[in-house]
Amino acid sequence: METLRTIEEVREWRATGELGFVATMGALHEGHASLVRASAGANARTLVSVFVNPTQFGPNEDLAKYPRTLEADLELCKTAGADAVFTPDNAMMYPEPYRTWVEVEGLTDRLCGASRPGHFRGVTTVVTKFFNIVQPSRAYFGQKDAQQALILKRMTADLNLPVEIVICPIVREPDGLAMSSRNRYLSEDERKRAVGLSKALTEVRKLFESGTRNAGILRGQLITTLDDYVDKLDYAEVVSAEDLQPVNEIEGPTLVAVAAFVGGTRLIDNVILVDRDS
Ligand code: PAF
16 A cells, blocks of 8 residues: 655556545544445545545634544555555645635535534535545545535535545444544543434434424434433434425435534434335
């Protein structure tokens, strides 16, 4: 496996042929490994980027303390089947004076976008830049960031970017906790309570499967369960999986999405409800 440090090195390395791309911020875990494996299984070569993108963090967020574990990340990439890892620095990605941004309207101002203003502008900008540098045939993202996945699909379609977006399932710990780089911030007690997000979503899914279609009832159940586990709820929403608009009665594919603080750590999780009959 090669380590590429500059944009020029990536351009040289990128020959013709199917190239899979996995964008990450490092602190890699089994969830990322599943993306790399999916890419390696479907493309001649796979490139992973490791870049803690400063423009997607708000002023009071965890940019400075975001975990950086490059040695272990390189090992995970190699084991999962990556052919190269690209590790640019801030000056390379945002040369001064930097003035160009990519923004997707509408989908970005709710859920995570409401509590993290500017976050998705940072994500869409850096992903567009990576697409232009790497020029992948396919790019792999996790369903755990459901809103990010939807926004990146919209952006790729709207801008006619010649890349196929592949969304891979959430990978969970044995007790149900969705894998996240931020899980490593959790103390022992917080780790036990963090399972509340997936527990609450599982209860909602069961309620849905037993016939409940009223979004208010499902949301009420979600919040009641979360209250027993988390320290602060950011949001708990039942929205259309297509446009993120709130729904009253569930008719089409529906996203149930949660963001909550356990101690000082903000965690997210979600489930998509689909009517078997629809
Ligand atoms: O999902 C992430 O880790 C980041 O938002 C991404 C897509 C790597 C962009 O920095």
